[in-house]
Amino acid sequence: MKEVLQPTALASRLSRRAALLVFLSLFGSVVAMGLLPERARADDRVTATLEQLNARQREVFLNWYAARKRHEAALAAYWKRVEATRSQRRSKIRAGRTVTEADYVMSFPPEYDGPKLPPDILRIWNETQPESERKKIPTVQDVLESAKEVYGFVPERIPEREFKRRYAMEALAHGLTKKQIVRVYALETGGMGTHDMQSGINPVTRTGRPISTALGYAQLLHANSVSELVKHGPTFIARLEATADSPGIAPARARTLRAKANVLRKMLAAARKVPNEWSAHMRFAGTRNGLGIHALNLDGDIGPMLQVIKLKGVREIAEKAGRRNLTPAQLELMNLAGPSTGLEMMTPVGSKAPTPNFFSRGGYERNPVVHKRTAAELLAALDERMDVHEKKPGAVEFAAIFDELMARRQARR
Secondary structure, three states: OOOOOOHHHHHOOOOHHHHHHHHHHHOHHHHHOOOOOOHHHHHHHHHHHHOOOOHHHHHHHHHHHHHHHHHHHHHHHHHHHHHHHHHHHHHHHHOOOOOOHHHOOOOOOOOOOOOOOOHHHHHHHHHOOOHHHOOOOOOHHHHHHHHHHHHOOOOOOOOHHHHHHHHHHHHHHOOOOHHHHHHHHHHHHOOOOOOOOEOOEOOOOOOEOOOOOOEOOOOEOHHHHHHHHHHHHHHHHHHHHHHHOOOOOOHHHHHHHHHHHHHHHHHHHHHOOOOOOHHHHHHHHOOHHHHHHHHHHHOOOHHHHHHHHHHHHHHHHHHHOOOOOOOHHHHHHHHHHOHHHHHHHOOOOHHHOEHHHHOOHHHHHHOHHHOOOEHHHHHHHHHHHHHHHOOOHHHHHHHHHHHHHHHHHHHHO
């Protein structure tokens, strides 16, 4: 009887496939509770791993695997509670009812405290993950290829300093301040970002791997690009055409602007075929048609308009809610979490709540800055990071460009 209760000892004397069968049968209660992944997928990947391990490694692996599944079950239960609480809380907010601390989950996700896999076994486990399960995040190259393939659009790339200058001009024209723009840029890009920077990729070394589709100085997601085009596409088109018709403009430049306006019309028509809501924009943005729209962020004429108008929209939502003169950190909080959620995080009760209450599980796990913080602590952390990154070369250059533009404005008065 003693040996039956020790599956890893048994596994050391059985074939690798038999070890898996013993493991799955002895942990049948775990399977029944739904703590293991779908049986066929678990069988395939675990079997593939076990076939490459010796007896000692199999024992280590099986112990780790059981512990990880128990932890995943605890995490799933936690996030299910967070999502249910969030849904109930939003219903209360829509109904104009008072939200209290009881409407939030006042704890953080459970932390894994079980055994860890040694590097040699971890490498084998990672290599056995099916390609279909490795979620590929589109890269800048994918964005460019989609834009060219679907819309025949190749964004006009301009020098970084000129992109910053146009961005600053756009921001000032829309009433955003130097401090707001430079500090948001500092936070979003680490103070050294380029106009084509993608989240997860170092803008200087160009190393790393994408962790989201976020692009540019304001780090717009692909769905943000779709949403902003739907809202403001006609304005963008009108501005491009008005500039093309302005006196003294070079014919070649005018043709370029009109061509961009025509591309925007095609993109806008495509984007308007789906419902005008965030979930639909997210799905559409993941297609080639939607991903191609994301390339607008890289264009020297359209990119600054697209990103600044997104930040202006955040400010306008805050103003309608009675919050004027947003600090850069408050603007960034609303940009990061979403305008309505950001406002909720700044309420007296919301500021005390742990950040998982305000993010999806994936969004929370992808953003280390939000981990183990309340909303108020996150706001303070954003400010601190802005202080640090504002001193980096890209942010310093951006600030100097704002100073030059504002000095010229002043001189003209």
